[in-house]
Amino acid sequence: MEDSTMDLQNMDLQGGSLQISTEVVGKIARCAALEVDGVAEVSCGVQNKKLKSLLESASIQPPVVVEMRDGTxxxxxxxxxxxxxxxxxxxxxxxxxxxxxxxxxxxxxxSRVDLVIAGLTEAQ
Structure with missing residues (x-):
């Protein structure tokens, strides 16, 4: 992640400015992906919950990455x-x-939405 926040200069706000963190954009993206039938989860493919939390805390590749460049x-x-x-x-x-x-x-x-298919889950 480049900037943790982005100032939306193009929004006409009375009395101030608006900043939206890339974390918020990432959460919106995650929820939107999960709404689509066929998507089991947004994850790097680690099934073991203890290992998954250990890897997330070690800052290994997160399941959602948002990069802001020139306002996009x-x-x-x-x-x-x-x-x-x-x-x-x-x-x-x-x-x-x-x-x-x-x-x-x-x-x-x-500007773009790149997807990495990290794994498959069995039908339940």
Whole structure:
């Protein structure tokens, strides 16, 4: 992550400015990805919960990365897909949903949404 906050200069706010952290943009992206059928979770693919929390605390590759450059966001999501899901079509829907959600909620332009399919979960 480059900047922890981004000043949205283009928003006409009466009496002040607005800053939205990349963490908030990442949470919006995560929730939007989880809304798509076929996405099991936003994760780097570690199944063991103790190992997962250890890796997260060690700052190993996070499941959502937001980079801000020149007022636009580039988002990378690591996804666990449900077994049997048609990955290309689910990925397309995730990209559309993430881009739409972030832009509608924050007015931040999303230049790209990159997806890494980190694993599959069995149907339940």
């Amino acid at each position: 966001a580039s988002i990378t999501l690591h996804l666990m897909m449900q077994f049997g899901a048609r990955i290309p079509s689910v990925a397309e829907k995730v990209q559309e949903n993430v881009k739409s959600a972030v832009q509608n909620m924050t007015n931040v332009t999303v």
